[in-house]
Amino acid sequence: MGDSAHSTIAVVSAAVAKITRREQQACAAPQLNLLEHLSVDSLALLEIIETLEKELQVTIPDEDTGRVKTVGDLYVVVQRLTDQIGRP
Numbered sequence: 001m002g003d004s005a006h007s008t009i010a011v012v013s014a015a016v017a018k019i020t021r022r023e024q025q026a027c028a029a030p031q032l033n034l035l036e037h038l039s040v041d042s043l044a045l046l047e048i049i050e051t052l053e054k055e056l057q058v059t060i061p062d063e064d065t066g067r068v069k070t071v072g073d074l075y076v077v078v079q080r081l082t083d084q085i086g087r088p
Contacts, residue, residue: 008079015051016071019044030072038071052078058085 009028016027020038027038034040040048045068049060052074058081068074 005075005079008075008082011055012052012071012074012078015048015055016040016074018051019047027071030070030075032071033069034071034074035069048074056082058082 013024013028016022016034016038017024020027020040022038032038034045045065049065049068052058053060056078058078060077060081064077068077
């Protein structure tokens, strides 16, 4: 896994941990379902998205937000957006 992917994992898991008030390591597994495993409802998901947008200075489109079901989905969206703007 490259530095960019590690950076994405760190930023996403930190945002999820902040909003869910869990340990960052407990929020890093890509297969974790946000609702079922981490109790992230739609409002909490919007808070996570807002946190990521501020942290990374990107805009996550609503259509991407609507498709996010797992931590891994967040990784994919964030990685794609940061790759598009040329930032790790």
